[in-house]
Amino acid sequence: xxxxxxxxxxxxxxxxxxxxxxxxxxxxxxxxxxxxxxxxxxxxxxxxxxxxxxxxxxxxxxxxxxxxxxxxxxxxxxxxxxxxxxxxxxxxxxxxxxxxxxxxxxxxxxxxxxxxxxxxxxxxxxxxxxxxxxxxxxxxxxxxxxxxxxxxxxxxxxxxxxxxxxxxxxxxxxxxxxxxxxxxxxxxxxxxxxxxxxxxxxxxxxxxxxxxxxxxxxxxxxxxxxxxxxxxxxxxxxxxxxxxxxxxxxxxxxxxxxxxxxxxxxxxxxxxxxxxxxxxxxxxxxxxxxxxxxxxxxxxxxxxxxxxxxxxxxxxxxxxxxxxxxxxxxxxxxxxxxxxxxxxxxxxxxxxxxxxxxxxxxxxxxxxxxxxxxxxxxxxxxxxxxxxxxxxxxxxxxxxxxxxxxxxxx
Ligand SMILES: Nc1nc2c(c(=O)[nH]1)N[C@H]1C(S)=C(S)[C@@H](COP(=O)(O)O)O[C@H]1N2
Ligand SMILES: [Mo]
Numbered sequence: 001x002x003x004x005x006x007x008x009x010x011x012x013x014x015x016x017x018x019x020x021x022x023x024x025x026x027x028x029x030x031x032x033x034x035x036x037x038x039x040x041x042x043x044x045x046x047x048x049x050x051x052x053x054x055x056x057x058x059x060x061x062x063x064x065x066x067x068x069x070x071x072x073x074x075x076x077x078x079x080x081x082x083x084x085x086x087x088x089x090x091x092x093x094x095x096x097x098x099x100x101x102x103x104x105x106x107x108x109x110x111x112x113x114x115x116x117x118x119x120x121x122x123x124x125x126x127x128x129x130x131x132x133x134x135x136x137x138x139x140x141x142x143x144x145x146x147x148x149x150x151x152x153x154x155x156x157x158x159x160x161x162x163x164x165x166x167x168x169x170x171x172x173x174x175x176x177x178x179x180x181x182x183x184x185x186x187x188x189x190x191x192x193x194x195x196x197x198x199x200x201x202x203x204x205x206x207x208x209x210x211x212x213x214x215x216x217x218x219x220x221x222x223x224x225x226x227x228x229x230x231x232x233x234x235x236x237x238x239x240x241x242x243x244x245x246x247x248x249x250x251x252x253x254x255x256x257x258x259x260x261x262x263x264x265x266x267x268x269x270x271x272x273x274x275x276x277x278x279x280x281x282x283x284x285x286x287x288x289x290x291x292x293x294x295x296x297x298x299x300x301x302x303x304x305x306x307x308x309x310x311x312x313x314x315x316x317x318x319x320x321x322x323x324x325x326x327x328x329x330x331x332x333x334x335x336x337x338x339x340x341x342x343x344x345x346x347x348x349x350x351x352x353x354x355x356x357x358x359x360x361x362x363x364x365x366x367x368x369x370x371x372x373x374x375x376x377x378x379x380x381x382x383x384x385x386x387x388x389x390x391x392x393x394x395x396x397x398x399x400x401x402x403x404x405x406x407x408x409x410x
Pocket of ligand 2: 086135136138243244245
């Protein structure tokens with residue numbers, strides 16, 4: 001081979017590889033200098049924007065994962081363009097095209113009468129509208145040490161949007177759930193990252209009791225709009241209070257199982273915590289891990305942002321939200337003296353169960369200097385947020401440590 005033809009050969013090989021990895025042709029590929037990797041595939045292959053999102057922090061774009069800066073989470077209802085995204089696979093073509101032809105939802109397994117429903121048929125069940133928190137179980141992962149692999153969520157892997165849909169229980173009752181039913185498993189249309197059509201990106205579920213809970217929904221609308229492509233168009237499952245991963249997007253099937261669902265990311269250490277506390281960094285055998293169910297009580301400070309300067313003569317207005325997988329939040333406190341004393345804040349009732357609750361408070365600082373505001377929620381089950389990161393776990397789930405912000409009183 002001549003030097004030129006060898007160069008062209010190498011160029012062709014790498015272009016084909018790049019093109020496959022990007023999932024796109026590279027029209028000007030012949031101009032790409034040999035040895036130069038496309039930016040989108042480089043060491044930090046993160047696009048700064050995701051179509052449909054504004055202001056979010058993109059952690060990865062293949063698959064798409066982005067969190068919301070905590071100060072942008074102040075709305076009672078998180079707008080669609082600010083709601084975090086957690087994808088495990090590629091976006092389904094249907095979500096991007098908005099095409100409904102060929103879509104249906106199948107309910108099968110341990111049911112007397114399997115159902116296959118069009119979206120119009122799903123919509124015929126009694127409609128409910130609920131503001132619901134969706135939180136990724138990995139939200140807060142960045143706080144663990146030794147660090148856990150995966151997206152380094154800080155505080156913004158959470159949102160509370162208004163959803164319209166029907167109760168899953170009404171559909172399941174129509175199908176006639178058998179007494180052998182113990183769990184449901186969902187399937188969605190999102191292709192596996194490898195492109196292998198026999199693999200699912202994720203297929204999780206919940207025990208039948210949670211599936212039949214009146215708050216577990218099948219939803220097609222988010223904040224008054226058809227479910228956005230990134231959030232599961234045309235239909236998604238919502239299991240509020242539980243790991244976001246149980247709320248299957250781009251839903252096509254619910255399999256009623258006679259055993260705990262064993263789909264992708266149900267087994268091993270995925271979405272599981274050690275059954276007993278372990279020292280940080282421990283390797284925990286699979287049989288010592290249990291499935292995460294209710295997410296722990298948590299709160300955020302949405303205003304002010306950390307690091308502000310504040311005039312010591314003025315009261316400082318604090319605001320945020322609090323929520324828990326175990327029911328309503330009962331009390332919300334803040335401290336400006338590193339936890340010596342606590343001020344009970346004004347806490348609103350949730351709009352409905354599993355919506356987050358607004359808290360507000362005004363504090364005054366005694367003198368100029370450095371302060372921290374610590375924020376701590378307590379739920380009606382009596383759980384309180386810990387001051388430091390809770391029990392270390394191999395995948396870095398369920399970090400509900402109090403949020404702290406820095407204030408310079410001047
Ligand atoms: N089909 C499908 N459903 C899915 C996922 C996914 O990758 N594919 N991600 C899950 C995870 S891990 C989370 S935290 C939530 C995120 O929902 P959101 O992207 O609407 O915020 O969706 C869940 N449902
Ligand atoms: Mo998640």
